Amino acid sequence: MKRRAFVKSAGLAALGLPFSGTLFPSCRRKQPPNIIFIMADDHASQAVGCYGSRLNRTPGIDRIAAEGVRFENCFCTNGICAPSRAVILTGKHSHLNGVRDNEDVFDGSQPTFPKILQTVGYETALLGKWHLKSDPTGFDYWNILPGQGEYYNPELIEMGERKSRTGYVTDLLTDKAVDFLDSRRKPAKPFLLMLHHKAPHRNWQPAERHLSLYDNTDFPEPPTLFDDYATRSRAAFEQEMTLQDHMTLESDLKLGPAPERLNASQREAWERAYGPKREAFKKAGLTGDALVRWKYRRYLQDYLGTIAAVDESVGRILDLLENTGLAENTLVVYTSDQGFFLGEHGWFDKRFMYEESLRMPLVMRWPGRIKPGSVEIRLLSNLDFAPGFLDAAGPSPPDDIQGRSFLPLFSSRPVPDWPRSVYYHYFEYPAVHMVKRHYGVRTDRYKLIHFYNDIDAWELYDLEQDPRELKNVYDDPSYASVRRDLETELARLRNLYQDSIF
Numbered sequence: 257m258k259r260r261a262f263v264k265s266a267g268l269a270a271l272g273l274p275f276s277g278t279l280f281p282s283c284r285r286k287q288p289p290n291i292i293f294i295m296a297d298d299h300a301s302q303a304v305g306c307y308g309s310r311l312n313r314t315p316g317i318d319r320i321a322a323e324g325v326r327f328e329n330c331f332c333t334n335g336i337c338a339p340s341r342a343v344i345l346t347g348k349h350s351h352l353n354g355v356r357d358n359e360d361v362f363d364g365s366q367p368t369f370p371k372i373l374q375t376v377g378y379e380t381a382l383l384g385k386w387h388l389k390s391d392p393t394g395f396d397y398w399n400i401l402p403g404q405g406e407y408y409n410p411e412l413i414e415m416g417e418r419k420s421r422t423g424y425v426t427d428l429l430t431d432k433a434v435d436f437l438d439s440r441r442k443p444a445k446p447f448l449l450m451l452h453h454k455a456p457h458r459n460w461q462p463a464e465r466h467l468s469l470y471d472n473t474d475f476p477e478p479p480t481l482f483d484d485y486a487t488r489s490r491a492a493f494e495q496e497m498t499l500q501d502h503m504t505l506e507s508d509l510k511l512g513p514a515p516e517r518l519n520a521s522q523r524e525a526w527e528r529a530y531g532p533k534r535e536a537f538k539k540a541g542l543t544g545d546a547l548v549r550w551k552y553r554r555y556l557q558d559y560l561g562t563i564a565a566v567d568e569s570v571g572r573i574l575d576l577l578e579n580t581g582l583a584e585n586t587l588v589v590y591t592s593d594q595g596f597f598l599g600e601h602g603w604f605d606k607r608f609m610y611e612e613s614l615r616m617p618l619v620m621r622w623p624g625r626i627k628p629g630s631v632e633i634r635l636l637s638n639l640d641f642a643p644g645f646l647d648a649a650g651p652s653p654p655d656d657i658q659g660r661s662f663l664p665l666f667s668s669r670p671v672p673d674w675p676r677s678v679y680y681h682y683f684e685y686p687a688v689h690m691v692k693r694h695y696g697v698r699t700d701r702y703k704l705i706h707f708y709n710d711i712d713a714w715e716l717y718d719l720e721q722d723p724r725e726l727k728n729v730y731d732d733p734s735y736a737s738v739r740r741d742l743e744t745e746l747a748r749l750r751n752l753y754q755d756s757i758f
């Protein structure tokens with residue numbers, strides 16, 4: 257059986273035809289694949305076309321899914337910017353890689369997948385948001401935004417040297433990526449390019465050409481926009497991330513003056529877009545639910561406006577790969593460091609283990625290795641990225657890596673021992689948005705969460721019966737055996753991942 261699969265794979269590969277089969281070391285391509293990893297910041301799957309967005313279109317990102325695979329159930333292990341990045345680089349949970357929250361400094365001396373790729377001859381490059389405080393390691397070339405970076409006329413730090421640029425951040429980073437692919441890289445070497453966009457991070461400033469893109473769009477409201485948090489723990493009540501109370505009119509929703517860093521022509525475009533909105537708001541005199549509804553609409557206009565440029569960026573990279581022949585042997589990935597609330601539960605931001613922020617959009621394209629138009633429903637997390645990229649490139653992951661390579665999922669064969677649950681642990685509290693510390697487990701159907709620190713509260717959701725997570729059934733006697741099983745699974749995962757913090 258094994259031999260037959262091998263012969264079939266090798267035969268089709270020799271003909272230049274795609275095949276879908278288990279990867280055997282002896283039939284790997286001679287030249288390892290290039291890897292282009294494009295990651296946005298806070299791009300929720302609800303705002304990606306191929307995930308069924310009712311809000312916007314993303315033809316660039318959808319192209320990757322149409323020509324490859326869309327992961328339906330990829331989750332982050334700690335839903336916040338810097339920690340997710342550290343997990344992706346190391347394949348280890350936050351408590352072991354040392355970046356538990358946005359204040360922690362990444363220890364760049366530890367093993368990362370780009371470093372290992374370097375040892376097997378890859379040229380590695382990093383562009384855009386880094387956010388790990390220490391200088392990048394494991395990259396032959398890096399050009400990063402300081403901290404969160406700016407949307408307009410950002411500074412970039414190129415190999416330690418800080419320079420100001422004129423233009424829009426997503427376009428500038430895409431230009432750098434094109435420059436790397438076209439001329440900077442060494443053509444004889446396989447490469448890893450990590451392109452980390454700033455968008456669509458708060459406070460959502462679209463490019464000039466997209467400032468009025470959604471002026472006439474009526475976005476459907478999420479059914480939970482006015483959630484009352486009945487049955488939930490204090491954590492849901494005591495957060496500080498509601499559209500109603502915590503989204504600012506001046507900065508988030510652009511009723512204040514234009515950002516000082518805009519040049520004259522950018523300022524003119526800004527005023528043209530936001531001046532009339534400011535005037536209309538003054539006249540409307542909105543309060544209560546009507547004000548929340550207005551905020552929701554205004555928020556999405558800008559959030560989705562920034563995504564329009566990210567999607568164009570993806571399209572530009574894909575076109576370049578096609579036009580240069582690089583597409584054939586390049587694994588292209590699009591994802592986001594975590595999800596985001598787009599008004600669900602009345603919120604923006606992320607952090608909570610609830611679905612909208614937990615789920616990462618993840619699409620991949622790799623001709624000949626991933627069947628076009630596939631949808632993968634098995635559970636995955638950002639812990640699995642590093643081992644997957646190493647597996648694709650050749651080297652074995654280090655023994656202490658905690659994720660699993662996703663490559664076996666591309667085979668038509670069953671993967672009987674594939675993990676059936678994902679472990680999550682969020683640490684940043686007390687801090688901005690005041691989301692309490694919690695850890696938990698998600699299976700294909702259920703989710704168990706323990707909020708701790710200044711409370712001790714449990715929540716259990718049946719995602720099949722209650723996909724919007726409105727009914728905490730932790731104390732419901734009919735879920736007693738489910739609860740016991742989940743508690744056992746959670747204890748098993750905490751032991752497996754060596755996490756004893758709470």
Ligand SMILES: [Ca+2]
Binds near residue numbers: 593
């Ligand atoms: Ca983020």
